[in-house]
Amino acid sequence: MRVFGILHASKRPRAIFAAAAWLGLLTGLSCRCAERISPTPAPPHAVVPGEMLPRDLSGGFSLAVPLERYGPSDLWKKINGGAELFISYGFRELLAGSFVRAHSRLPELEASIYEMGGDLNALGVYLAEKSEGADKAAVGWEGYQSGDGLFFYKGSYYVKIIDLSEDGSLGNVVREIAQYVDSAIRVRRRGVPEMEVFPREGMVAGSILYVHRDALGHGFLKRVFQGEYALEGKTATLFYCRQEGAAQLLAKYRDYGEEFGQVEREWQAGDLRLLSVRAFGNPELVFVRGDIFGGVVGCPDQSAALRLIRALLANIDRQIDGS
Template identity: 30%
Template sequence: MSFAYLRKLVKEHIERSTVKPKRTISKIERAISLSILLFLLAIAVVVAHMGRQRSIAHYVLSETAFAGVTKGTALKLQLPPTMPNGWKRGKIETYNANNLYEKIDGRAELYISYDVVELVCTSYKREKDEGMFVDVFIYDMGSPHNAFGIYSYERAGVGKRIKLGEDGYEAGGSIYFWKGRYYVQVVAAFEDEAMKQLCLSLAKTIESQLKGGRSKIWGLESLPKEGLVSGSIVYIKRKAFGHDFLEDVYTAQYRYGGKNIKAFVSKCKSANDARAKLAKWKEVVGKYGQVMKSEQYKGQPLFAGKSGGGFVVVFCKNELLGGVIEAEDIKLAEGFAKMFFEKLR
């Protein structure tokens, strides 16, 4: 019912009321008829208002409409638009866990296993020489643990350590570092001293703007310092040593008694969870290798055995699961494991 039609009804009503009727219309009848018209007019106003609200709603985004929007805008600010000597930044690209394979196919699964949130990347090219380029990758890993994890996994003992971020290294003229929740790669087109200095300068610029400080990583603080091989600590988030039940594991290489020792520690959900994982591990060693010893060491379970061509010693200390794997000598492995047990808090 339109406003024009209602106005017409009201007008006709007024005209009829002013013309002398064949019979007298009482005041009550007039009041009732006018009330009906006003009621219809009110309904029309409400319907029209609802119609306007519905049409506006088609153009207003709900909060859930932004659920898939990435946080790349904040990271883009860390990438300077130009560099000295004619270097210019190209298009900035952003990727998340769902489409990361489009940029780093073959390596995306590794980053996803460390719960990558987002990748922001670009290339810097020299105007007069397209063959001269530097690729920049900034990974938001969601937490310092994950950032250190992917950094430590890819480092794998290569390169020369540098003081950048919370830890960094240079390899082949390229620069790699982590800081807070971010893992950064500044990759040179080729190895050259001038390119290395350019990459280092760009990496320092990015590092100075990234949020984060000295992150407290419990695994780094828990592993023994004596005999530690520099740069050998690695954080494995899932399926450590090929076991589905092992997660959140820190490993490191040591020199102990003239031999190589690989130690590990994992923080479990509870003391019972740690004991359950030790029992599962012992079961696997018994099935595919040999359990050589199973005992209580200072009130905590410990077992030693041979598995995969090396010796293992695994112990619990409350909610912590620790020990030695791939050892060359069972006695040295036991000695290191018990020393490690004493130092854990």
């Protein structure tokens, strides 16, 4: 079960977004219409180049200036209620720009480019916000359309483009912006082998996630990969992470079990150190092997959970470690 996600911009009323974007524009206007000139150079400390946004578009749209920039300390001003999610994934900077037509005072399109500090961070926040059953979009490394918005990630960037028009008829221009930004992000695609090692049998399609911190609600679990499985008529979560001192995570999980439930058993099974706890009435089997810590949460059959763990580790050995 996903514990992340915020309300998409595309799911909020257009009028609210148009008005908010309009108010932001008014601070940079000196006449009745939005200024449409070349964006000023980015400040020296800027992370996202201003040139990543197009200046002119079809339909008579132009980029309004000044552009908006936000960092971790003031992101809440732009996405109040959503900033915490982005910061938890390593957010560094947001560059946002609105697009207006000649002699118009209201922006009808808005593009937001989030620099997340790394490929996995961008993927993680993209997946956390992704709408269930959204239509795929052929842009970036992966993208989708939802409501009046188009969303994608590429490299360390997560991009949102929203149609603010009253009738939501600017889909072609939205795609034009997306293609421009996609082309401006010049990075070579790298796979995520850590997400390819999850066993396929019983996996819930589209459930594989990367969680940068506070995975499964635990403050001590960071940089975690997880996926959901149909096991014994239940939906269980298989997860793992790799770090030095993985054995310490087992100790912290033991403390968690003792505080919020009970520790049922701890034992050695070959190269695995296993711990079974029941917290909040939920069965959990966790393990440590070398620098790998992980487990299965929510599977009532401990044997099935252990088989899933061993299948995961076999894939890690073969596909990542080459052993």
